[in-house]
Amino acid sequence: MDYKAVMKLALERGFYFPSCEVYGDAHAGFWEYGPSGVSLKNKFLELWRRELIRRDGMLEIDGSQIMSRSVFEASGHMGNFADPIIKCTKCNSTFRADRTIFDITKIEIPENADLNEFDNAITQNNIKCPKCKGDFDKTKKFNMMFKIGIGPEDEEAYLRPETCQSIFVDFPRLFKTMRGKLPLGIAQVGKSFRNEIAPRQSLLRLREFYQAEIEVFCNPSKLSETYRFSEVQDTQIRVQTDAEPISMTCKEAVELGIVPNRFVAYYLGILMEFYEKTGIDITKSRFRKLGDKEKAFYAEVAFDFEVETTIGWLELVACNYRSDYDLSSHAKKSKEKFEVMDNDEKILPHVFEISMGIDRSLYTILEHSLKNDKEHERTVLSLKPYLSPIHVGILSLVKKDGLKEKTDEIFLNIKRKYDAFLDHSGAIGRRYRRLDEIGAPFAVTIDHQTLEDNTVTIRKRDSMEQSRISISEIDSILSESVAFP
RNA sequence: GCGGAGUUAGUUUAGUCUGGUAUGACGUCAGCUUCCCAAGCUGAAGGCCGCGGGUUCAAAUCCCGCACUCCGCACCA
The missing domain is CATH 3.30.930.10 (Bira Bifunctional Protein; Domain 2)
Incomplete structure (x- = not known):
């Protein structure tokens, strides 16, 4: 995508x-x-x-x-992290002085040269703005570091x-x-x-x-x-x-x-x-x-x-x-x-x-990772399971008949170990789609059969396959599947 | 920084030409339905219409400035 x-x-x-x-x-x-x-x-x-x-x-x-100024004096950023720039007085376009001079005259001036050298080269070779033929202002240095002031005296320091x-x-x-x-x-x-x-x-x-x-x-x-x-x-x-x-x-x-x-x-x-x-x-x-x-x-x-x-x-x-x-x-x-x-x-x-x-x-x-699955009309973020923001969605098929409570209980048991997301509301298909879109590799759904035999369905994001497993197996399946390689 | 196009709800979008207080979809929330792949029905919330100024009885709409986003150029140790 x-x-x-x-x-x-x-x-x-x-x-x-x-x-x-x-x-x-x-x-x-x-x-x-x-x-x-x-x-x-x-x-x-x-x-x-x-x-x-x-x-x-x-x-x-x-x-x-x-970090202090000295760090960047030593590192070379005070001098080299700044570009010599020239600005057209007519159209305000900005150019790199060294590159513009080289393009026009083939004269190479190192970018950390004295600013006068650029100005002299521009005057001597009568270099004009490539866009509008306007005159250039004097060369300036633009340093990409953010300068900040420390303490009441605003002592000079820089964001790295x-x-x-x-x-x-x-x-x-x-x-x-x-x-x-x-x-x-x-x-x-x-x-x-x-x-x-x-x-x-x-x-x-x-x-x-x-x-x-x-x-x-x-x-x-x-x-x-x-x-x-x-x-x-x-x-x-x-x-x-x-x-x-x-x-x-x-x-x-x-x-x-x-x-x-x-x-x-x-x-x-x-x-x-x-x-x-x-x-x-x-x-x-x-x-x-x-x-x-x-x-x-x-x-x-x-x-x-x-x-x-x-x-x-x-x-x-x-x-x-x-x-x-x-x-x-x-x-x-x-x-x-x-x-x-x-x-x-x-x-x-x-x-x-x-x-x-x-x-x-x-x-x-x-x-x-973002895929458009046209066959199933869904957007899937097929992240590696160990990178997914949510490892597993825990869903009740319906809210009634004690399914909500059972779902909450399962969620409570795993939420400290995994990034789990609890969801009771809306159609089940929509909840699966929502999980697909943020890349959750698994969804566990609690239904009426869960209350009878303590089994749930587990759905895989990529294949949409579902299988019936017992509640006690959730932890081992997840821990194996979402583990780092 | 230059040139161009934009900015309307969480997202997407109509309305801007022709000024009269904002439309639809998706999403969200609540309820019904009790259902395994974006189902249906009912209801609700959600808008400084990017910001500031001007014109006008009245501005999302016209004018000016600014900011931001995207595209191209330039820049990117």
Whole structure:
């Protein structure tokens, strides 16, 4: 189904909706998760923890969202996260100064150059607005970070534009106190903030968004060591260098030199295995190797994990080999020591990053899972059972004759263990449809026979099959079916 | 940020040209029906008609500004 259908589902069934919508001064780029969205997000993150954090023995932290100026001076965001922009005095169109100059004159000026350099190039080459031939105003820097004031003196600080800086800053303490050993993954889930010029498409481009980031610290001279590579060597990944994505195993990707080493290939492999379990159609996925122009300012080698949707390819994860860029900058700026011992060798670790966009991933899961079942005239959200906001609907066939009470009793017995939803009202078919639409994999229905022999019918969402089971079996069937893989 | 199209109940939508206080569907709730796949019947709730200003006796409707949503461009470490 398409973006519009997902949006309708999100609004009608409480997955997500615009923030502060009752007020006229609400800003674009802010959305809230409703109950179904939160439940899906929590389960998605639980899967992420199982498939990446626990599997690899990583450490998880939870850092501050507001960080001091020094952090971003060291990280490079003060200088590099800002784009040089020029604005036409006639039509108000805004352009990137460096790109506009390059397009017209083929003169390359680095984006972090002095602003005068751009102004000079524009004057000397008589560059005019490509749209209306108007004159450009002086070059300005637009920084995407939200600046905020701390305390009564409004001291300068910033909302983090990525979660990972706390991981770098905390690395020396974590390595010491947690008895770290390279390679060591440190992870964090949380909000990041970017002042996008034009946020759009709900969860796909937000000003306040969730990231789940992993920074793997490693010894750069040991990237070809096997570690746990054998676990993923036969895992299929789809890799795109220039033309079409090609399916290959992780082992082949390293042998062909497409992925630089086993270390990186291992993480691409476990990431792929994770996404396969989210229910996203991975035949529509690719690891796209980025060229020099596209890479982030800190990245040496970069792969974007992208998935095709009805509105095009979406970047869900950025995988960057950041070398010692971050640790050495923080070491220099803070004058703290960031080197650690790897066996008997003292080194400054390098970093491989797996930076996941949670909101975009959730959108993609919804889009790939939402099906229109024309034969049965229903909309089905065929989520993996372990990701479904509701595991099971508990329904009374009719309210009378003590069926309501019996239903309540069954609900009471399972509601602490499962996400169960109790429903007595309306036609039974309609209640099944409603559960189908929010992705509940099971419905348990209590009828007159239940009172006689303690059996109920259990209905499966995808096949609509029903079978008669005893009440005592509900728990074991659910616990097996909705368990994480 | 530029250009275009929009914004009416939880969702979808008529009405806007031609000004007279909002229509239908779905959904929700209650009751009847006691029923296993969106059944039927009865009833009800639900609208600052995006926000602000102007014109007018009177504005969902005309005019201006703003916000938001979508599309295209630009942007997206």
